[in-house]
Amino acid sequence: MIKESLNMTELLYQTDSYLKEFQATVIDVNPTENCIALDRTAFYPGGGGQPNDIGTLSVQDRLLSVTKVKSQAGTVWHWSDGPLPSVGTKVVGHLDWDRRYKLMRTHTALHILCGVIWRDYGAHVTGANIEPLKARMDFELETLPKELVKEIEAKVNLEVEQAREVRIKILPREMAFQIPDLIRTKINLLPENITEVRTVEIVGLDLQADGGTHVANTKEVGHVRIVDYQSKGKINKRIYIEIDENDR
Numbered sequence: 001m002i003k004e005s006l007n008m009t010e011l012l013y014q015t016d017s018y019l020k021e022f023q024a025t026v027i028d029v030n031p032t033e034n035c036i037a038l039d040r041t042a043f044y045p046g047g048g049g050q051p052n053d054i055g056t057l058s059v060q061d062r063l064l065s066v067t068k069v070k071s072q073a074g075t076v077w078h079w080s081d082g083p084l085p086s087v088g089t090k091v092v093g094h095l096d097w098d099r100r101y102k103l104m105r106t107h108t109a110l111h112i113l114c115g116v117i118w119r120d121y122g123a124h125v126t127g128a129n130i131e132p133l134k135a136r137m138d139f140e141l142e143t144l145p146k147e148l149v150k151e152i153e154a155k156v157n158l159e160v161e162q163a164r165e166v167r168i169k170i171l172p173r174e175m176a177f178q179i180p181d182l183i184r185t186k187i188n189l190l191p192e193n194i195t196e197v198r199t200v201e202i203v204g205l206d207l208q209a210d211g212g213t214h215v216a217n218t219k220e221v222g223h224v225r226i227v228d229y230q231s232k233g234k235i236n237k238r239i240y241i242e243i244d245e246n247d248r
Contacts (some may be wrong), residue, residue, distance in 0.1 A: 009041035009076040013053075014198055015060040015168065017104055017137055017213040020097045026089045030076065035068075035079040042095060043078060045071035049128035049135075050107055050212040058092040059085045066093070100213065102132035102243075108166060108202075108214045109156070109221045109243055110137050115154045115206030117141075126236055130212075133243045134227075144229055152239070153226045159205055163219040167201040179207060 001224065007027040012019055019042040028037035043066060046052035052069040055216035068079035078093075085091060107130055116140055117123050127138040200210040202218060215221060222245065228240040 008074040012042040027163045039076045041076045043069045044067045050130045055095040104213045104215045107212045112159045138238045141237040154181045165203045169199045
């Protein structure tokens with residue numbers, strides 16, 4: 001169990017998903033869990049179906065692996081496999097960029113899928129899970145015949161080829177919730193104590209609240225394939241996608 005820290009972490013990934021390396025200072029240490037908190041980080045701590053980033057921390061002449069990252073009450077903790085630096089130590093973080101960029105492409109692909117299905121079929125999202133270059137998303141749909149799956153796949157790839165800009169904004173909660181259909185999940189998962197809402201807009205297609213990392217243009221996603229689809233209930237259908245690795 002991680003102890004609660006009074007120190008907050010600046011979330012660099014929220015405004016710059018392309019940041020591969022960053023400098024930071026250790027603000028807290030948990031020797032029991034073998035993890036440290038940093039004053040700023042580009043490591044995504046996981047959430048919304050997207051897994052946490054991994055990578056390394058350079059500490060003077062040592063290199064520590066970052067094997068797990070988690071956010072708790074505004075503090076982002078980084079798990080390591082080696083001796084922990086003390087509070088006040090300067091470190092340099094390095095993301096596993098190949099894995100991160102694949103996750104960015106995949107997450108944006110799901111937003112394209114979500115945008116198409118919301119726009120054309122009016123279905124809410126009921127769940128999602130993301131891995132590098134593959135993912136699944138659940139929708140509140142009664143039927144999902146093969147012909148409709150092919151139609152959705154074609155529409156998704158058309159949006160990829162449109163090279164739509166992806167814009168990130170952080171808005172006051174009151175302003176954000178004036179945007180129609182901002183929350184695409186069946187249940188609003190944003191806690192009441194969240195005062196600012198991060199939005200991800202695929203210009204001309206989709207706008208929703210989201211905390212994950214994304215590419216800057218849909219063209220970066222690459223070709224999307226729907227590789228499977230299943231019924232998970234009377235009005236719950238699951239779509240599995242994969243992205244061609246060599247597209248980018």
